[in-house]
Amino acid sequence: MALDRLFRRRRTRGGGRDVPELWLKCPACEAQIYKKDLEANLMVCPECGHHFRLGVEERVRLLLDEGTFEVTTGRVQPEDPLRFEDTEPYRERLARYREKTGRPDAIYGGTGAVEGVPTLLLAMDYAFAGGSMGSVVGEEIARGAEQAAAEGRALVIVAASGGARMQEAALSLMQMAKTTMALDRLWERRLPYVSILTDPTTGGVTASFAALADVILAEPGALIGFAGPRVIKQTIRQDLPEGFQRSEFLLQHGMLDQVVPRERLRSTLAQVLRLLHPEGAKTRGA
Numbered sequence: 001m002a003l004d005r006l007f008r009r010r011r012t013r014g015g016g017r018d019v020p021e022l023w024l025k026c027p028a029c030e031a032q033i034y035k036k037d038l039e040a041n042l043m044v045c046p047e048c049g050h051h052f053r054l055g056v057e058e059r060v061r062l063l064l065d066e067g068t069f070e071v072t073t074g075r076v077q078p079e080d081p082l083r084f085e086d087t088e089p090y091r092e093r094l095a096r097y098r099e100k101t102g103r104p105d106a107i108y109g110g111t112g113a114v115e116g117v118p119t120l121l122l123a124m125d126y127a128f129a130g131g132s133m134g135s136v137v138g139e140e141i142a143r144g145a146e147q148a149a150a151e152g153r154a155l156v157i158v159a160a161s162g163g164a165r166m167q168e169a170a171l172s173l174m175q176m177a178k179t180t181m182a183l184d185r186l187w188e189r190r191l192p193y194v195s196i197l198t199d200p201t202t203g204g205v206t207a208s209f210a211a212l213a214d215v216i217l218a219e220p221g222a223l224i225g226f227a228g229p230r231v232i233k234q235t236i237r238q239d240l241p242e243g244f245q246r247s248e249f250l251l252q253h254g255m256l257d258q259v260v261p262r263e264r265l266r267s268t269l270a271q272v273l274r275l276l277h278p279e280g281a282k283t284r285g286a
């Protein structure tokens with residue numbers, strides 16, 4: 001009984017924040033899942049298969065061959081040329097996210113190999129300002145595409161983003177054109193670009209590089225769209241179909257190539273890269 005009281009008191013006092021969360025509730029099936037079990041299962045609910053968001057470092061570990069990864073991002077720092085302020089100054093907001101994630105902006109990745117195929121992998125970090133695309137994210141993607149082209153690597157981008165970063169206004173929107181142009185370098189060299197859409201992929205990210213890949217894969221149940229369902233419903237004044245803007249719906253309507261559960265993501269990606277990358281042709285004995 002005494003133990004029970006102790007736990008109850010800590011929870012009310014600290015709002016649960018200083019107690020490490022050991023159990024998580026699945027938002028889809030409401031099962032209580034032990035966090036370690038969830039992590040061991042690649043952050044996929046063992047009961048119903050709901051895909052929780054995966055951190056960027058875990059994403060790199062999931063997709064690249066062990067011991068091949070070399071980080072290339074993190075050298076570009078965000079600026080605040082507009083001195084933007086909404087509920088808090090943009091500078092302070094950036095500092096807060098930097099503190100939380102240990103990275104200067106919402107993207108992480110570098111060079112490595114996927115089952116031997118030379119690759120440059122970039123993952124958007126939803127934990128940093130909702131994975132929003134500002135000047136740094138755009139610059140890292142442009143540099144990544146240019147480096148991949150120069151070094152003969154495939155480019156793989158894992159999208160997870162609320163869209164353009166409002167605090168950078170037009171500078172943020174310009175990244176849509178910039179990232180699109182940078183992908184041309186890969187097409188010129190006939191190097192593959194694979195886009196992996198995860199929950200959520202929206203706004204200016206969907207409307208630029210995320211939807212321009214040679215092959216577009218998505219995780220199950222991910223929200224993928226341009227404007228959110230509420231905005232669309234208000235605009236067209238019609239009820240939206242069941243599952244609207246989820247991966248499976250988009251696959252049925254020809255917007256994606258395949259919906260791939262996380263446990264098969266690495267092997268599926270490797271298969272695609274082996275088929276499309278010139279180095280891959282060697283590994284499959286063609």
Ligand SMILES: [Zn+2]
Nearest residue numbers: 026029045048
């Ligand atoms: Zn579940």
